[in-house]
Amino acid sequence: MTILTPESAPRKRSRSWLTRERVSGLLWQILVVGAAIAIVAWLWSNALHNLSVRRISTGFAFLGREAGMPIADAWLAYSPQNTYLRAFMVGVANTLRVAVIGIVLATVLGTLIGIARLSSNWLLSRLAAVYVEVLRDLPLLLQLLFWYVLMQGLPAARAAWMPVDGVYLSNRGLVLPSIPLDQGNFWVIGAAVLGLIASWRLNRRLVALQFADGRPRRLWPYALVLVVALPTLLSWALGASWTITLPELRGFNFVGGVTLSPEYFALLVALVTYTSAFIAEIVRSGIQAVHIGQWDAAMALGLRRSFMLRHIVLPQALRVIIPPMTSQYLNLTKNSSLAVAVGYQDIVSIANTTLNQTGQAIEAIALVMAVFLTISLGISLFMNWYNARIALVER
Template identity: 65%
Template sequence: MSSSAAHPRLATAGPPRRRLRLSWGDERLRGIVWQVLVVGVVVSVFWWLWQNTVHNLEVRRIATGFGFLEREAGLPIGESLIPYNPTNSYLRALTVGVLNTLKVAIIGVVLATLLGTLVGIARLSNNWLLSKLAGFYVEVIRDLPLLLQLLFWYTILQGLPGPRQALTPVEGVYLSNRGMLLPFIEWNAAHWWSLAAMVLGIVLTRLYAREMRRRQYADGRPRKVWPAGLALILGLPLAVWAAFGAPFTPDIPALRGFNFRGGITVSPEFFALLIGLVTYTAGFIAEIVRAGILAVNTGQWEAAEALGLRRGEILKRIVLPQALRVIVPPMTSQYLNLTKNSSLAVAIGYQDIVSIANTTLNQTGQAIEGIAIIMLVYLTISLSISLFMNWYNARIALVER
């Protein structure tokens, strides 16, 4: 028996590490020297840029810092999710810009995902006309610059008739050059509590479904989840709403004078930006979905068809869950692109963070601080999207045993 077999630690130990030699012929020494030089050059460049910037600001007597955020903005903003008026500070104005950016990004991601998934599935349809129309949509929409599409949609919306001749596609819905008017309800505390009860019902339903699935794995007896889910997701919010007196006052838009009053208004700027971002991003998502579905082995389709399942059931229960492992990573890039592309809103007058920050730096002269705020906002949003999508991708990934 050899000595290595007699001593397991010696058998698993790697080769001895070479000592660092103070010679240019040593590869490790050369690597350390080059890394030190690169880091030194990068630090020197940044130090030079910083000193040059500080010197130029002092010569032009431009004050630095973020103290301007507490000053009165005097900046009119057309639409905001929180109360705002021009007498508020620049900080609140920038907060409104961040919320406007998040609003179009969140709604855009949801709608682009739905539209892109439908178009991607349509491209694989056995219906020749549907497949060709989906392919035509993808090829055209991806080849046109997004800025041109935004200007196109905004021009169309601006060309709609005025409020007195507004289009009425559905009763209570009006479409004019002032935007789209939709019926709404007068929101109060009861509706907030009902919304919270619905969120709680969704969480409890998921926990209940998980427990029922665990019991089914244990004894093989399937259990229905939908009755409890229906009671928790719909019954619980309705009970909370009724406990608060069941308030329901519809706010229907109506023409009064030269404009509409009541309801909820979707501005032409927001509407054009949303349509442009959704249709453009959906073209790329459609190709990602199509590639993910094609990545699933055709034997999965054949086996499911042999069991008598319909194509819709095969797609929903067998193919798409497997295709998600291919779809999610590139989909993350499209979500990031949609969020960053929303900065083009400044071209059609939608006041997002870029538009408000640009106006702020023009009024205050704090250009460096304004650009830094824009960079910080988009960096935070992008990192948040990446973290969430990476977490979701890890949950659906195959786990090796």
């Protein structure tokens, strides 16, 4: 009688990873990628040949030449004597001005309107519904032109509206008070931002402790120290100045303060109101996706409705809200290219002017595509990171 031992037992023959199906799939992938590369190389060589025949220069050497174009609304220092590269940098900054501020304002406004749509107040919910339906159904370009024409119809600077002391609204734009910032001011602002982050982390910790033992803990004493007391002490130590500069009318224009041009203001308002209507629907659907039992359980514990919304419902709704919200952020960023319709000089407008002056269309369009691709990928990466952070972890 033969006894089989683990060493003498017949081993199961291992299958090689190089199966016929895998080799066939790998070959097809190589062929497809090679064909794509060949097509792109042929198109590129054909374009270079046609440009050389027409004696049109190629390359990005033009970026070092003097631009000679005026840019009226620029937060970065610029003059027509600067290079095209500097002009493109100003265009990127102007695009980011619209995209970043627009995303923040649209998120806040859309969230408030989405919550208002679920309000038990009939009038408030109906007004929010009308806002959403009207703005979603009107083309964005039409809304942009409406706001721009409305800004042009405002009175001149000498007869500007002054809704609040130091704030002027005229056909020259919106003029606001400003605070001149230097290095010390930026250090204080950075300390305040760190204090806000620390307060947010501390608030999460205090809420977790409250859920553990049922005892409420106040955040405001710690937040007062982190956000107000420590930055104030740092400001005193650095001697930072926080003098508010009020705008003054001199001649036919304002001096001092911060001026938001009619083009920028119309573009920002149109993008914020249009995008906020879509965000409101996303927020509303996300809140309604949370099971009604969550509300019932929180009400049974005697929690306030605002506490339930902030700490129970919205954190769960974010898992539904974040993916479509990312799409709206990307849409707002890409829709900012409509600035050319009202004369706001963003990256697209400056690229068009550069194209007309230099004739290098491929390079100018490639730069615009690279800028929007970089911004969009940055937004997507951040939102995907945040979405993964708040996702439910299965055990």
